[in-house]
Amino acid sequence: MILTGPEIRNAVSSGDITIVPYDAGRVSPNAYDWRLGDTIQVCDSDLDAARPSTFVEKVIPPDGMELQPGNLYLGVTHERTHSELYAQLINGDHSLGALGVWVHVSAPLGHTGHGIRWTLEIRVARRTRIYPRMTFGKIIFLRTSGAIVSYQDIGQKYVASTGIDVSRLYEEMR
């Protein structure tokens, strides 16, 4: 079940959801409107799932950065979110989708117990200028059913994440 905006506000007040920085004005009817962070990693070369990938990190200037179709960009959310109680899903929003911007390629889920600034897998349909701290999408919170398992207790790949994570799939493929 999806949490409504008022329920997100309550959960932030009670500590069941952490959003840092938090702005109550960014709570929408069924979501929290998150922002793009200040840095982005750029990959314009071929990738191999069995090897570490190479990205170049850049600071997004205040007057914006133009993203190119065909490149893969790893961005990061401005906000860190966490909940031991609720699962989270990250997505873009219609305003961004209507510009032809994807905020993830195939990874919407944030596990219970994982406190993160989310890694974004950004692609653009057209050359598109983006800006640091712009509103970039929505995170929704879901009530779970069954015993809660915390991501940080089961030693998964990205548990120590502090920001942008490149794929660590290659570690499984050695």
Ligand SMILES: Nc1ccn([C@H]2C[C@H](O)[C@@H](COP(=O)(O)OP(=O)(O)OP(=O)(O)O)O2)c(=O)n1
């Ligand atoms: N766009 C995304 C999607 C997920 N995550 C974070 C939150 C999740 O709790 C964590 C793990 O996500 P997945 O389970 O989808 O990733 P993997 O299956 O690759 O990793 P693991 O084996 O650790 O579960 O990564 C993220 O930062 N950015």
